Amino acid sequence: xxxxxxxxxxxxxxxxxxxxxxxxxxxxxxxxxxxxxxxxxxxxxxxxxxxxxxxxxxxxxxxxxxxxxxxxxxxxxxxxxxxxxxxxxxxxxxxxxxxxxxxxxxxxxxxxxxxxxxxxxxxxxxxxxxxxxxxxxxxxxxxxxxxxxxxxxxxxxxxxxxxxxxxxxxxxxxxxxxxxxxxxxxxxxxxxxxxxxxxxxxxxxxxxxxxxxxxxxx
Amino acid sequence: xxxxxxxxxxxxxxxxxxxxxxxxxxxxxxxxxxxxxxxxxxxxxxxxxxxxxxxxxxxxxxxxxxxxxxxxxxxxxxxxxxxxxxxxxxxxxxxxxxxxxxxxxxxxxxxxxxxxxxxxxxxxxxxxxxxxxxxxxxxxxxxxxxxxxxxxxxxxxxxxxxxxxxxxxxxxxxxxxxxxxxxxxxxxxxxxxxxxxxxxxxxxxxxxxxxxxxxxxx
Numbered sequence: 259x260x261x262x263x264x265x266x267x268x269x270x271x272x273x274x275x276x277x278x279x280x281x282x283x284x285x286x287x288x289x290x291x292x293x294x295x296x297x298x299x300x301x302x303x304x305x306x307x308x309x310x311x312x313x314x315x316x317x318x319x320x321x322x323x324x325x326x327x328x329x330x331x332x333x334x335x336x337x338x339x340x341x342x343x344x345x346x347x348x349x350x351x352x353x354x355x356x357x358x359x360x361x362x363x364x365x366x367x368x369x370x371x372x373x374x375x376x377x378x379x380x381x382x383x384x385x386x387x388x389x390x391x392x393x394x395x396x397x398x399x400x401x402x403x404x405x406x407x408x409x410x411x412x413x414x415x416x417x418x419x420x421x422x423x424x425x426x427x428x429x430x431x432x433x434x435x436x437x438x439x440x441x442x443x444x445x446x447x448x449x450x451x452x453x454x455x456x457x458x459x460x461x462x463x464x465x466x467x468x469x470x471x472x473x474x475x476x
Numbered sequence: 477x478x479x480x481x482x483x484x485x486x487x488x489x490x491x492x493x494x495x496x497x498x499x500x501x502x503x504x505x506x507x508x509x510x511x512x513x514x515x516x517x518x519x520x521x522x523x524x525x526x527x528x529x530x531x532x533x534x535x536x537x538x539x540x541x542x543x544x545x546x547x548x549x550x551x552x553x554x555x556x557x558x559x560x561x562x563x564x565x566x567x568x569x570x571x572x573x574x575x576x577x578x579x580x581x582x583x584x585x586x587x588x589x590x591x592x593x594x595x596x597x598x599x600x601x602x603x604x605x606x607x608x609x610x611x612x613x614x615x616x617x618x619x620x621x622x623x624x625x626x627x628x629x630x631x632x633x634x635x636x637x638x639x640x641x642x643x644x645x646x647x648x649x650x651x652x653x654x655x656x657x658x659x660x661x662x663x664x665x666x667x668x669x670x671x672x673x674x675x676x677x678x679x680x681x682x683x684x685x686x687x688x689x690x691x692x693x694x
Contacts, residue, residue, distance in 0.1 A: 375599075377659075378596045378597065379596065379597035381593075381659065381661070381662060382593070385661070385662050388661055389661050392657070392660040392661050396660065423675075424682075426649065426652060426675075426679075427649045427678075427679065427682050429652060430648035430650070430651065430652030431644065431645045431648045431649055432648070433648065434644060434647060434648030435618075438614060439610070441596045441599065441606075442596065442599055442606045442607070442614065443599070443607050444600065444603050457641075457644075460638065460645075461645065464645050464686040465686070467685070468683070468685040469682070469685075
């Protein structure tokens with residue numbers, strides 16, 4: 259029992275250390291770009307030795323890959339629960355709104371928007387990192403939104419012939435302007451809570467109206 | 477008359493020279509970023525003297541501002557004609573499809589996508605340039621899409637209570653995935669003609685369905 263709890267607390271320390279390095283590294287990458295960032299800078303920012311970074315992540319590329327994977331996982335985590343919630347929904351608007359609120363909050367998170375800018379800037383020089391972000395972040399979210407919409411279709415609350423396309427529509431209606439405004443005008447121009455709430459309400463209304471089932475008997 | 481035609485041909489030469497510098501400068505900015513680009517490099521790429529660049533654009537900032545303005549104008553040019561076309565439309569789907577095809581082609585133009593990437597990368601260091609792009613490019617297109625949709629509402633073909641929000645929905649549904657795929661995965665992953673055509677058809681169908689007027693008599 260004592261051995262078990264020693265292992266558990268070592269694992270917790272290791273996980274906390276890993277997170278400490280990832281958080282510090284992201285800030286350095288965002289400030290200096292991928293090429294402009296050295297492991298020395300990251301070690302200093304994370305208050306760890308370079309050896310510790312190599313132990314956890316092998317090299318700079320491994321560290322950057324871990325940041326992308328970590329962010330992708332964090333964006334994606336709420337979806338298991340959301341899909342379950344869709345399975346007990348009885349009305350389309352509140353169900354789609356719950357889904358919309360969740361992914362909008364995840365993706366408009368300032369940290370995610372910073373990574374987004376970094377990936378867009380670096381993608382031509384590091385195409386494999388851009389594709390990793392696309393797969394681990396973007397496509398995975400789209401796939402999970404599509405899966406949630408399929409559940410609502412199955413319950414007769416929406417009529418969704420092409421879930422992937424419908425997921426494009428819902429995410430695009432809600433995110434195109436807020437995300438681009440942050441990209442072009444900076445994080446201080448991100449829509450506030452009230453504006454995002456209006457964007458979500460009107461986007462959900464339009465989406466549900468576009469995908470409402472035909473009335474019965476017609 | 478001779479003097480007039482001499483002035484005209486001088487104006488044509490001047491306009492051609494201006495375009496030659498803008499085209500060459502864009503390629504250099506895209507390759508090296510705003511900070512990494514010198515007027516020497518641009519002069520070499522455009523096969524003109526540095527003095528010529530200063531004569532036309534004052535300095536590097538003036539040249540970059542001219543690129544943004546030029547691209548914004550080019551994206552925006554088709555809209556006057558489109559708004560006129562909306563005024564004679566008799567069905568919603570073909571009218572919205574015409575509008576959608578036009579702005580999708582403009583914005584998915586590889587040159588526009590390159591500028592987009594450059595602006596997103598540079599916006600934190602040059603916020604006034606990012607905001608200029610937003611105003612001259614982004615907001616202006618949104619405003620014009622909204623104006624076209626208002627014309628269709630006026631003709632009873634759509635029911636649009638909030639034209640700006642509806643313009644967000646139409647542009648977001650069509651552009652969110654194609655543009656982000658280019659940003660993260662590179663221009664070679666841009667959707668081809670067939671895929672774009674499917675995205676347009678299904679986006680237009682969903683949009684028209686969301687904004688169809690209530691049937692008469694209800």
